[in-house]
Amino acid sequence: MEATSSKAERTRHLIVEKSAHLFNLKGYAGTSMQDIMAATGLTKGGIYGHFESKEEIALAAFEHAAGVVTQLLAEKIAAKITATAKLQALLSFYKTYLIAPPVQGGCPVLNTSVEADDTNPLLRASVVRVLNRLHKSVANIVKLGITQGEFKASADAERFSILFVSMVEGGVMVSKAYGDPKYLATVLQQLELMIDQELKF
Amino acid sequence: MEATSSKAERTRHLIVEKSAHLFNLKGYAGTSMQDIMAATGLTKGGIYGHFESKEEIALAAFEHAAGVVTQLLAEKIAAKITATAKLQALLSFYKTYLIAPPVQGGCPVLNTSVEADDTNPLLRASVVRVLNRLHKSVANIVKLGITQGEFKASADAERFSILFVSMVEGGVMVSKAYGDPKYLATVLQQLELMIDQELKF
Numbered sequence: 001m002e003a004t005s006s007k008a009e010r011t012r013h014l015i016v017e018k019s020a021h022l023f024n025l026k027g028y029a030g031t032s033m034q035d036i037m038a039a040t041g042l043t044k045g046g047i048y049g050h051f052e053s054k055e056e057i058a059l060a061a062f063e064h065a066a067g068v069v070t071q072l073l074a075e076k077i078a079a080k081i082t083a084t085a086k087l088q089a090l091l092s093f094y095k096t097y098l099i100a101p102p103v104q105g106g107c108p109v110l111n112t113s114v115e116a117d118d119t120n121p122l123l124r125a126s127v128v129r130v131l132n133r134l135h136k137s138v139a140n141i142v143k144l145g146i147t148q149g150e151f152k153a154s155a156d157a158e159r160f161s162i163l164f165v166s167m168v169e170g171g172v173m174v175s176k177a178y179g180d181p182k183y184l185a186t187v188l189q190q191l192e193l194m195i196d197q198e199l200k201f
Numbered sequence: 202m203e204a205t206s207s208k209a210e211r212t213r214h215l216i217v218e219k220s221a222h223l224f225n226l227k228g229y230a231g232t233s234m235q236d237i238m239a240a241t242g243l244t245k246g247g248i249y250g251h252f253e254s255k256e257e258i259a260l261a262a263f264e265h266a267a268g269v270v271t272q273l274l275a276e277k278i279a280a281k282i283t284a285t286a287k288l289q290a291l292l293s294f295y296k297t298y299l300i301a302p303p304v305q306g307g308c309p310v311l312n313t314s315v316e317a318d319d320t321n322p323l324l325r326a327s328v329v330r331v332l333n334r335l336h337k338s339v340a341n342i343v344k345l346g347i348t349q350g351e352f353k354a355s356a357d358a359e360r361f362s363i364l365f366v367s368m369v370e371g372g373v374m375v376s377k378a379y380g381d382p383k384y385l386a387t388v389l390q391q392l393e394l395m396i397d398q399e400l401k402f
């Protein structure tokens with residue numbers, strides 16, 4: 001929070017941030033206005049002064065939660081020079097994803113996607129925008145690797161990015177179900193193998 | 202429905218089946234008793250005559266939905282002789298999974314896992330039992346392939362089963378988010394490649 005942000009902005013941010021954790025843990029349908037009131041210490045009127053509906057909070061909260069994750073990913077990617085190191089930094093990020101999730105409740109893209117895909121077109125559209133961003137980030141690293149001469153010219157950036165995102169999300173889901181990082185770790189190890197065998201010279 | 206089933210059994214089955222579709226589409230928290238009443242044509246009292254709580258309906262509905270999917274998978278596996286053909290039959294099953302899902306709303310294991318992992322220990326335990334069954338089915342096919350001399354003795358049945366289940370679930374999630382089978386198809390193609398390269402002689 002910047003020191004110059006107005007009280008209204010701070011209150012709005014408080015609602016979005018607390019709701020992001022609640023929604024990611026309990027789902028949108030599973031979170032009541034009472035839950036948001038309890039988490040923020042605001043009255044219903046205090047919340048509806050900033051948002052027209054629970055759906056509007058849901059959209060802002062998902063965008064906040066997804067933004068936290070994609071911002072962290074962007075930092076990990078930017079901190080490395082080679083494409084191989086950038087991809088490995090992503091794998092390392094996901095290695096600790098379950099133990100210390102940036103947003104309580106695990107992956108907001110996974111959680112929101114499953115809940116919204118058949119029920120909430122606006123929220124689903126927001127999920128698709130974040131998935132596009134994730135796919136593009138990974139594909140751009142592969143393309144960089146080709147340009148920098150680290151990866152084969154035949155490396156298929158789009159295909160690898162689809163596999164990367166799907167495998168990580170599936171591994172997160174299974175490991176969260178079991179409460180055991182083993183499943184995600186196996187998936188990440190396979191992705192490491194694929195970087196070595198399919199991308200690198 | 203067997204002709205000999207009692208009216209009580211038929212009513213119970215109706216509640217479970219209709220709820221399974223509702224829950225799989227809208228989530229447990231997103232489905233109200235009113236939704237179940239509308240789908241079954243029963244009164245609240247008529248429903249609570251068979252179940253003590255919405256949570257009890259949720260458990261029975263998830264077990265029914267997961268049973269529908271695992272039964273279909275078991276039939277696909279049983280219909281083939283070789284381990285390779287059994288694994289390919291699973292991949293074919295998932296190829297049409299989004300276009301004609303056995304239970305509306307997609308994969309009940311994925312949907313229920315994401316909703317229950319942080320909120321409902323009983324339902325999560327039920328998800329884990331189904332995941333165990335899925336992992337075991339795939340691992341057993343790999344072991345059979347080794348015994349039958351189709352697969353390398355070094356093929357890692359547990360590792361492959363973890364990758365198979367995580368990758369399929371992740372591919373289902375991403376393809377459902379986009380409403381485009383391309384993502385799941387890419388994942389299934391990669392699994393086919395892994396059967397050829399990692400399992401087969």
Ligand SMILES: [Mg+2]
Pocket residue numbers: 113114115116117118225226227306307312
């Ligand atoms: Mg859904």
Ligand SMILES: [Mg+2]
Pocket residue numbers: 024025026105106111314315316317318319
């Ligand atoms: Mg969850």
